[in-house]
Amino acid sequence: MADARAEGSILIVDDEVASPIVSAVRRRLEADGWRTVAVEPEGGWRSGDEFEAAALYAIEEAKPDGVLLDVRFGDARDDLFKGLDILRKIVTAHPTLPVLMFTQYAQGPDRETAVRSTLRWDAPVDFIDKLASPEEVVLRLRRLIGTAPEVIRMGGRITLNVSAKTVTVTGKSVEVSGPSGPAALADIHGMRFEILRELAVAWYKSPGRLVPFSALERYSEGEDARASLRVRVREIKDVLGKALGEHLGAGDLIINVRDQGYRLMPKE
């Protein structure tokens, strides 16, 4: 998965924050551009209540973009579902703050529904299994937080800057290297840029999601919009291929899927 410069922060509230599972998620979030902050209650004794107080304090202080919250805090009977108490307090105090519940319990929609029924109907809350891959956790948080970042990095070498409307490629090609780092690819602008942006944002939000022709044909001209679109996609691939120093064939980077639309498929 390529990285995006998310430039936001995620608060992690888990009593096993040093465990391999949480550490792997933390590493993946940081590789994705997120700054992670772990809640550490003061003092040696770390009960569920202390985690609750520390979490609510950290939200006020750090103002994170999202929270990754465990359900179970220790084996004490009162702390088995402490995360759900903390969740309710977060939703009450910060109704727009996205919270991803990180749990080992078989949640299932029944329990999720039961928990949700005690929250605001529009609370940005989701549940994920602790056995989920770190990548899945990142994708779920991205979705929950909602907005696509200003800068999307695809496959490590291609970077698309949404607000500057530029595409840069890092690597061997002399042609794209400027004095202060990689220069923007001058040939990807206007409608070509918009097509690539549509594909990049869709891919960022859900890798594997196809963008139908209908959503892309507005960036083409002429009577045969489909053919015009095909030409523009070919041009984008030619420019990027040249900058990357490799030929981008039909099965590379931008794929035409069974005459339904296009999807981005950057190399890992």
Added chain:
Amino acid sequence: MLRRWLASGRLRVAAAALAAAGTLSAALAPLLGEAVSESLWGIEPMAYAGGVALIAGLGLLTASYAARGMPAGGPAASGEGQAPERWSEITQRYFEVFHHDLGRPLSRIVGKERELRAALQERSGEIDPAVADLLDEIERQAPNFRLMMSNLQALIQLEGGPTTVREDAVEPAEVVRRIVERYHGVAVEAGKQITWWSEPAEFGIVYSDGSAIEHIVTNLIDNAVRFAAGEVEVKLTRNPTHFFVRVWDDGLGIPAQYVAHLFDRGWTPEAARRDEKVSSGLGLFIAQTLAARQRGGLTVESVTVPDPDHHTGFLLSLPLGRSTGAPPA
């Protein structure tokens, strides 16, 4: 009505009293008989009556406990009474408790595997492909375990007998997106791709059972990723009364003689070939049963090699639910 009467506590008390009286009569018959009369004529009727009372009492007790603890006529025949639902609820509760502990060892193994992968990457930049394959194999057990737990959970609910068809507001595109995210990494590691889309792009909501949809589609995508040669496609469409999820893969296809058994409980292609079983054979059975309970259907079509268009496509169709005038549950 009869089952409720059989399952009642009063009947069990009466049956126990009857059995006790029968035992007592049978035991005392020789003594009482001799006391009542010099001849033995009184013993036999008393022993006989005591035996009948004992058998009847025990029979009633057994029937009463059976009616209380099990669905009459099997799991599917639980339209009346609360016993199956109660059985399902209790089993479900135990399952949830144990699921946490069952998941813990795998969680530790997968955690260590991820730690090892990170350490190897940090040390040498790139992991030896053979080692990476082994680590990937461990990583693949996580989604397998999650699906297995999910199948068991669904099976417990199904064994509880028919329940009311749920009509919650569900976004099918969101459900599909989550499942694709779950399998994206697994597919990429295996050199495969999952592509998904919906028509219309803004698919909107339906009124259905989100849990059932997620369960069915997860099983279909799990199968497709396993058997695809390189491509898996998931397409969501709708008409005025139903919505459809088509899961397609470019695998070798399923031979016609197997298609008839695909949805049988416990059937796997390995069983037909006498190979080692790598799946439980529950997934498609559960998926089709759940689809039928939601008043929908699950069908399959497949083209096998050597046809160049070889593929397998599963089509799930479910009613849109109350807001669109679809038949109410």
